[in-house]
Amino acid sequence: MHGATSESASSGKPELRAVAQSGHQDLMGRVARGDEHAFAELYDMLAERVYGLVLRVMRDPAQSEEVTQEVFVELWRTASRFRSERGSVTSWAMTIAHRRAVDRVRSAQSTVDREARMAASQQDTPFDSVADEVASRFEQRQVRHCLDTLTELQRESVGLAYYQGYTYGEVATLLDTPLGTIKTRLRDGLIRLRDCLGVGR
């Protein structure tokens, strides 16, 4: 099965990851001390991923640029609060980015927009993306492979929540499934993905 190859490929990575991690920590230390060059490096390291995720959730390029800028300003402002023991720099930045994009989608959109979006999303599976939307093909392949290991309900729930920014209550409505089931599917779906992607220690 493909799982074996992708898993052994990623098991060679931890050392590299550890080196990269300690480098990122130094970078964050410099950013926290107000070093603008270090911040520019941080921007180069994260911009494609942050913008790509925000765009994926928000769809509108102009608004996505705005939110991406807000995310980086927040990273700058709160750099001293970053704790490496709580997760990687990338994870910290992407979590903030997702949170901001989702907040914006939830608050700014009128009910009408939101309903239209809910209707549109029913034909829109999370992974029918245009090819040029995707920069990191390896990452994409691995994620796609791991999503394939989920049940259909797990995959749909995770995709609607993460890529479309729906609350689990909205996901339950969209999929016409009890709340408790969606809650559980989001968790066990992510746990399965975590194990497939080799996340964690």
Place this chain on the structure above:
Amino acid sequence: MNADIHTLTGAYALHALSESERVAFEEHLAECAACRKEVSELQETAVRLGSAFATPPPDSLKQNVLASIRRVRQLPPDEGSIVPLRGRRWPQRATALAAAAAAIAAIVLGSQVVRLDDEASRAKQQLAEVSSRYEAVADMIAARNTKIMAAEAGDMRATVVVSPQHGKVAFLPKDVPEPGKDKTYQLWLIGPDGAHSAGLLPDKDTPVVADTIEGATVLGVTIEPEGGSKQPTTDPVMTLALG
């Protein structure tokens, strides 16, 4: 560990909880190490889902970002916080409350608030007695630029300690009347973007230490239903200008 709330780790990592559930879950997280570990792993997993869509932003964005950070002051390091910072806003109602609270602070409390700048050492000594129990407060008192204020409103008296260096505010109750059956006192920090909960008063003797918020100008105390509210539901029984 509460098994039911624990299943929310997935929805939380995906930002798929409603506002009230998120607040409740973060309170649970603060006490559940196993949940924190799982959440952190699931967040890392979500990040991998997000990274798959990396897309180069327009070149102009970098210049805009670099220009805008030059106008933004960075937060000082925060040594003690365990709970993730809450960055949510309460737009209209909170702004109205902030204005109301500021007005009350200006008009009513102008005469009732006594600054103890000269009596700081007295307060320091008093607080040293509880320092073994309340080390966080003692550290704040010891820091530079710390402000110690006495607040009085009706029958309620308290000492408020504000430490810009720690980014924290402490509320030390002195005389606190019973809030009423099934009610609790809740503290609020009110800044330019509204009121943020600074926690519930656990009893009439225990200090509350909270992370301050950017630009906080007023500390307010309201009576809320047991368990607290997401936003103030009653007029403040005490407000104190922090500036």
